[in-house]
Amino acid sequence: MTVNIQFPDGAVRTYEQGISPMAIAKSISEGLAKKVIASSINGEIKDASTPINADAALKLLTWDDTDGRSTFWHSSAHLLAEAVEATFPGVKFWVGPAIDKGFYYDMDLGDRKITEEDLAALEKKMDELAKKNSIFLRKEISKADAIAYFTEKGDEYKLDLLQNLPDGEITFYTQGDFTDLCRGPHIPHTGLIKAIKLTTVAGAYWKGDEKNKQLTRVYGVTFPNQKELDEHLQMLEEAKKRDHRKLGKELGIFCFDDDVGPGLPLWMPNGTIVIEELEKLAKETEHAAGYKRVVTPHIAKESMYLTSGHLPYYQDSMYPPMELEGVKYYLKAMNCPHHHKIFSAENRSYKELPLRLAEYGTCYRYEQSGELFGLMRVRCLHMNDAHIYCAKEDFAKEFKAVNDMYIKYFKIFGIDKYVMRLSLHDPAKLGQKYINEPELWLQTEEMVRQVLIESNIPYVEVPDEGAFYGPKIDVQIWSAIGREFTLATNQVDFAQGRRFNLSFTNKENQAETPLIIHRAPLGTHERFIGFLLEHYAGKFPTWLAPVQVKLLPISDKFNDYALSVVQQLQKVGVRAELDDRSEKIGKKIRDTELMKVPYMFVIGEKEVNENKVSVRRQGKGDMGQFAVSEIIATLTSEIENRQ
RNA sequence: GCCGUUGUAGCUCAGUGGUAGAGCACUUCCUUGGUAAGGAAGAGGUCGUGAGUUCAAUUCUCAUCAACGGCUCCA
Structure with a gap:
């Protein structure tokens, strides 16, 4: 018996019935087989070891596929659980899904706590376990047997999950010494996980309900090689640089005060x-x-919010009322x-x-x-x-x-x-x-x-x-x-x-x-x-920029001329400032670049003599010399058009 | 609100059971320099706040406040 397998490019090949996606990958090339993480069979994500018994559309999933990645991360969550169980015996597990960038696992550690140091130790343990190349073994199991297993283990969370699963569709996955209730799919073996970073430990309510017990959630991310992990961490660093809280402070936009x-x-x-x-x-x-x-007004009587119906829905997120002469007023x-x-x-x-x-x-x-x-x-x-x-x-x-x-x-x-x-x-x-x-x-x-x-x-x-x-x-x-x-x-x-x-x-x-x-x-x-x-990463367009033009005289001798240009700019509503410090031009440019001012006018002897300015754009460098009237016209039109 | 982490100068961070340091920023002086950091001197902190332990607390303990990472919630 044979089956016809259709590939994403439309090609159809014939294989022995019962062949697995992994075996198909191997038949194409060993190199491909090494990269295969899982498979998509008729649109369903399955283990790469799943036997194919009928004609099917097949896509071999690798790290480059979104579904491949989430499978990779889900398996990583199991690896984390294995490491946690080895480190903290008796731990009970809830769920461990893949997320947008990585994975987490929710667990009940009883009275024990996971600290930042524990994360480093767990990373190490995961690495050790990964190197064992343990196969993710799938096993179909009856509901009764599954319940028996977790009853003996004393894991009420998994028993809760089992309640809602229909008998006949229950599967266990085992890698190394760790067995989990899981519908899969998983990557072929733990050895594919080469770079591991446990990012953070946090509390998370069981089933997302704040009335429930809070479980410990460990977040992590893994990669098939160290280079991608490094790039990922690098990217996080870059993201932090454009965090509005950091930029807001650096650019003097806003602040908070304890008082x-x-x-x-x-x-x-x-x-x-x-x-x-x-x-x-x-x-x-x-x-x-x-x-x-x-x-x-910023306040109103309670009666208005009773009329509107906001009060019963919203009271918790309103400031408590001010009561005067028996009347309650709320901040709106x-x-x-x-x-x-x-x-x-x-x-x-x-x-x-x-x-x-x-x-x-x-x-x-x-x-x-x-x-x-x-x-x-x-x-x-x-x-x-x-x-x-x-x-x-x-x-x-x-x-x-x-x-x-x-x-x-x-x-x-x-x-x-x-x-x-x-x-x-x-x-x-x-x-x-x-x-x-x-x-x-x-x-x-x-x-x-x-x-x-x-x-x-x-x-x-x-x-x-x-x-x-x-x-x-x-x-x-x-x-x-x-x-x-x-x-x-x-x-x-x-x-x-x-x-x-x-x-x-x-x-x-x-x-x-x-x-x-x-x-x-x-x-x-x-x-x-x-x-x-x-x-904008702090680089506001000219019309929004708090300072639109900074005048940078090369020496104190040109301050007067620069000031006259500032005045001309201010007259037409351009936000211009003069940097009259006795600093070198390089220093002035650096400081202005860091404040992300869109235009810098550099002014020296040449500019003064010719009634010009040398224009420098933030992030772009020297644009050459312009007559003052010309650059003012450019600027005002740019601002008017909200550019 | 809950779980966890953090809190030292304006900013970024060292450090210590015997009342504190660096770089940048700031002030003054020198320098007048052509496209991303010129030099020197000076000033600046009751080490988040409150209690406790101790001969002695910024350091240890507890409480509290705030920020951060999540959960819950939401424009």
């Missing part, structure tokens, strides 16, 4: 310039799109209720709609202490907020216009690595996490989906991520160190209009409740600037 409080950033002069440029952009854009600006954690009150302050006609109220609103959210993260997660935030009140028939158009605004902004900033996430409700949580309006949920979710499809925007749908008042589109981005954040959000709200008794008079002279769109394309200043710092 002010955690999560309460102080914006320094350079950061404030970036804030003001962003606000200018937002105001221009929103004005052109028919938005009206409003200003609202969102701007919507205030804006709704502006809507309802006057009788509204359909002729006024859509009404778009915009504000860079200051909000306070009492985020849990462990969640604070530089500018990305703070307790005082400035939101590029607006609420659009519209009739149902205008909704799609308005929602699309908002989306288009997002795209326009992202183009200005050159943001292209993001994912649009359509966040939906979970029917099981209606009435708890979500307003109990099943019909409206489905309707509005479909409207939003249609907008995305019609705009041809790639997106992913995620259930159970919606706001309590409606579905939303979140723009997801990743920080330099790989953490995921929502940069911007565009939300539908079919609940608050009714709660606030908002209404407008429609064409039929009847009161109608508007739909509300909550949108924040530039998110918050905090997160957006945190993101931009990393996105």
Whole structure:
């Protein structure tokens, strides 16, 4: 009996029935066989030793395939578990999956702790075990036998896993002295794991529920050779250099102070310039799109948040109330209720709609202490907020216009690595996490989906991520160190209009409740600037740069001329500064380069005599001499075009 | 909030049971130099905070605050 095997390039070859992908690899070349980690058989990832009994499409997976890597890392997690069990007998294991970059294993060590020193010892042990070239042995086992095995071992976590597995589909994998409940697949043998780094030890709640016991999680990453590990570590170092917390300090953008409080950033002069440029952009854009600006107080009475329905959902993340004369006031954690009150302050006609109220609103959210993260997660935030009140028939158009605004902004900033996430409700949580309006949920979710499809925007749908008042589109981005954040959000709200008794008079002279769109394309200043710092690696484009031009006289003799150029620049609104220190030009250039100032004008005798400046661009070097009027024209046009 | 790690000058970091150092930054002086670090001198810290052990604590112990790595949560 033979089987026909089709390869990814379309070629078909015939083999003996029962042949394994590894044997096929060997038939092609020994070199290939050495690199094979696993296989994809008809799209399913399987061990390279899996016998193939029928015609199939086969892909041999190596380190270069994403699936190959995750198999490699999953096997590495087993190797880690083997080392841990050898070091800490009696340890119980939960799960050990591959992740984006590496793997982890969750375990219960009882009263023992794993320290940083232990990690080094475990690395060594793993290395030792890997060198034994232990085969990953797959074994099908009955549920009863599996339960018996882990009952004897006393591992209640694996027994918990077993509960939900159907009999007949249960497999064990054994390498060396370690056996684990696992569906696989795995790499052929441990010897492929040549470079090991255990990165960190952390706590993680069992099943991700904070009410459960906290297990010990060890993170690690492995590679088929030392060189790739070194490169990986190098890359992590590079990522740290563009961490917005580091850049923010170096460039004088923001700081924190213990007396002010955690999560309460102080914006320094350079950061404030970036804030003001962003606000200018937002105001221009929103004005052109028919938005009206409003200003609202930072606090409000408890009654408003009861009306809005925020309090029961949100209380934990609001600062506790201030009580005066028997009335409780809360710092606002969102701007919507205030804006709704502006809507309802006057009788509204359909002729006024859509009404778009915009504000860079200051909000306070009492985020849990462990969640604070530089500018990305703070307790005082400035939101590029607006609420659009519209009739149902205008909704799609308005929602699309908002989306288009997002795209326009992202183009200005050159943001292209993001994912649009359509966040939906979970029917099981209606009435708890979500307003109990099943019909409206489905309707509005479909409207939003249609907008995305019609705009041809790639997106992913995620259930159970919606706001309590409606579905939303979140723009997801990743920080330099790989953490995921929502940069911007565009939300539908079919609940608050009714709660606030908002209404407008429609064409039929009847009161109608508007739909509300909550949108924040530039998110918050905090997160957006945190993101931009990393996105640009601190090298802001000229229009955003806190200092746009630095004048660098070669000697004190030219300070007067340089100052006159500074004044000319300032006159046309260019942010220019003079470096009049008695330092050599090399030193001045170095310092200015490090501050990532986009333009440097070097001024010496030649320039003074000819009314010129020598232009140097940050990171690019000397651009030659330009007449002052000429370079000013170039600069102002660049700034005007937000380049 | 939970688990773990860390906390010494503005920044980056050494160091010690007998009250502290380096480099950069800062101030002054010398230098006036053409595209990524010129030289010298000076100033700057109750070693995160509070308690305990000790003849003596920055160092050991405990508590607390903050930051960092995760978990949970979220714009």
